[in-house]
Amino acid sequence: MHRSGFLLLVAGSAILLLPATILIALTSLPVTGGLTISLAAVAAHASLLTLRRSATTALLLLAAALAAQAAVTGLFVLLPSSLLLLVGLHAAAARGDRRAAVAIGVIGPIAASVRYAVDPSVAHSSFGPAPWLLATLLLAVCAVAIVLGLLRRSELRAARAEAARRELEHLGRIHRDEAAAAAERARISRDLHDVLAHSLTVIVHQTRVARFAQNDPTATLDVIEETAHDSLDDLRRTLRTVRDGAPGTDLRPALALADLDALSRRMQELGLRIRRRTTGVPRPLDPATETAIHRVVQEGLTNALRHGDGPLDWEQHWAEDRLTVVLHNAVPSAPRRSAGAGLGLRGMTERLDAVGGSLTVNRSHGYTVTASVPLAPVLEERPASPGGVS
Numbered sequence: 001m002h003r004s005g006f007l008l009l010v011a012g013s014a015i016l017l018l019p020a021t022i023l024i025a026l027t028s029l030p031v032t033g034g035l036t037i038s039l040a041a042v043a044a045h046a047s048l049l050t051l052r053r054s055a056t057t058a059l060l061l062l063a064a065a066l067a068a069q070a071a072v073t074g075l076f077v078l079l080p081s082s083l084l085l086l087v088g089l090h091a092a093a094a095r096g097d098r099r100a101a102v103a104i105g106v107i108g109p110i111a112a113s114v115r116y117a118v119d120p121s122v123a124h125s126s127f128g129p130a131p132w133l134l135a136t137l138l139l140a141v142c143a144v145a146i147v148l149g150l151l152r153r154s155e156l157r158a159a160r161a162e163a164a165r166r167e168l169e170h171l172g173r174i175h176r177d178e179a180a181a182a183a184e185r186a187r188i189s190r191d192l193h194d195v196l197a198h199s200l201t202v203i204v205h206q207t208r209v210a211r212f213a214q215n216d217p218t219a220t221l222d223v224i225e226e227t228a229h230d231s232l233d234d235l236r237r238t239l240r241t242v243r244d245g246a247p248g249t250d251l252r253p254a255l256a257l258a259d260l261d262a263l264s265r266r267m268q269e270l271g272l273r274i275r276r277r278t279t280g281v282p283r284p285l286d287p288a289t290e291t292a293i294h295r296v297v298q299e300g301l302t303n304a305l306r307h308g309d310g311p312l313d314w315e316q317h318w319a320e321d322r323l324t325v326v327l328h329n330a331v332p333s334a335p336r337r338s339a340g341a342g343l344g345l346r347g348m349t350e351r352l353d354a355v356g357g358s359l360t361v362n363r364s365h366g367y368t369v370t371a372s373v374p375l376a377p378v379l380e381e382r383p384a385s386p387g388g389v390s
Contacts, residue, residue, distance in 0.1 A: 003052075010048045013084060018045050021081040033072045040068040041081040048084065055096030059088035063104050070112060074119025077112050077138065086145040093149025094156065105146050109138030186350060192235070203228065256290050257282075260297055264314075267301045273311035274301075280318025289373050292351040293325060296359070296371045299348055300327035303367075310366075323373050330366040 018041055025037035047061030062085050069076035076082060085108065092101035113135035116122055129137070268274055285293070297314070304312040304327070313328040348371070349359045357373035 006052050009051075009087070010045070013048065013081075013087070014045050017080040017083060018042065021079045024079060029073065036072050037069050037076070037079070040065045041079070043068075044081055044084050048087070051087075051091055055088070055091035055094070056100050059092040059096065059100060059104060062088040063108065066108070066112075070115045074112075074116040074122050077116065077134070086141065089142055089145040090149040090152070093146045094152035098150065098153070101146050101149065105142035106139070109135055109142055112138060189347070199228065256287075257285065257293060260294060263294075263298060263301065267305060270305060272301065272305045274314055275311055276314045276316075278316045278318070280316075282316075282318055283375060285323070285373075285375070286355075289355045289357070292355050292357065293323070293371065293373060295351055296348045296369070297325060297327065300369050304329050307367075319375075321375055323375055325371045326368065327370075328366060328368040 021041040022038045025041070026034040028034075029037060044062050044065035047058050047065065050061065051058040066076065066082060066085060069079065069082075085104075089101050089105050092098070092104075113131045116134055117131035264274055264276065300314075301312065307329075310330045313326070313330070315326040315328075317324040317326070345359070345361060348369075352359050352371055352373060355373055357371060359372075360370045362368040362370070
């Protein structure tokens with residue numbers, strides 16, 4: 001019950017019912033009885049103040065006040081303030097103890113009818129209806145109040161269920177937004193790691209070469225400059241997706257498997273020995289899978305240039321349903337641990353997971369990274385029917 005409606009109920013009933021009840025009691029009963037009825041009526045109206053906190057408590061206080069009036073006269077049911085019992089029954093059925101409402105709604109009318117029947121002032125006069133008719137009327141009115149209260153309880157329960165559903169939906173949206181934000185942060189972290197780790201590794205390697213170069217180090221500085229420019233371009237494209245990217249839009253350039261040839265030549269020019277072998281029949285891949293494989297190979301070549309001491313064996317196996325890429329460095333040196341150690345492997349694993357692939361690392365005999373991604377099934381061409389147009 002809203003606060004405004006509650007205040008209106010308490011004030012309205014006190015203004016409309018209480019004065020009439022007191023006036024009838026004081027003018028039709030002896031002074032003691034009139035005062036008792038008046039005080040009980042005031043207590044009944046005061047009990048409404050507990051209606052919002054506990055509807056059952058309010059109903060019990062109302063029943064007690066009406067019982068005090070019944071002790072004085074059997075005609076108490078005719079007093080205007082007796083209508084407050086219907087308010088208590090409705091409130092208890094809607095928001096309190098339904099059993100208490102039903103019990104008082106049955107016992108109260110029967111007890112009031114019995115008191116009405118045994119009241120000497122009523123028995124020796126022809127005033128009012130027959131006791132059985134009064135009991136029927138009171139039971140019907142109380143039943144209506146209880147039924148309306150139960151309907152209100154159902155409405156309140158449905159409203160609470162709807163509020164809970166909306167709250168769950170809200171929490172679900174928050175969870176999805178947080179998951180999407182975490183996934184986007186992970187993607188940006190992977191892209192930045194791929195761009196910076198590769199370029200900075202090349203720059204550091206060429207800086208060492210230039211330091212010990214006996215002749216003109218111009219060629220080495222050219223490689224450093226070219227790598228830095230490429231890294232800046234990739235970095236700008238990556239950051240542009242954060243600043244300007246709309247939902248569902250990917251501004252990053254797709255990396256193809258064909259770009260791996262240029263990457264391989266570049267790494268060999270930097271001094272990395274690569275032994276490359278391909279088996280099976282290459283097939284087109286979707287852009288996301290090609291990008292994932294490209295980044296895995298780039299990370300593997302970068303790590304081999306940074307840590308490896310021997311040649312890198314690079315194998316690509318094209319099967320009917322999977323592409324497997326194996327990067328094996330037979331004699332790796334012990335890599336230095338740093339705060340960012342392990343980010344490359346984590347990024348490769350996340351990329352492959354996103355396209356349904358997998359990554360395994362074996363350190364038992366050197367350092368071997370194996371990446372595997374699923375391939376779309378090949379649709380076999382149907383042979384042309386004899387005499388058909390080809």
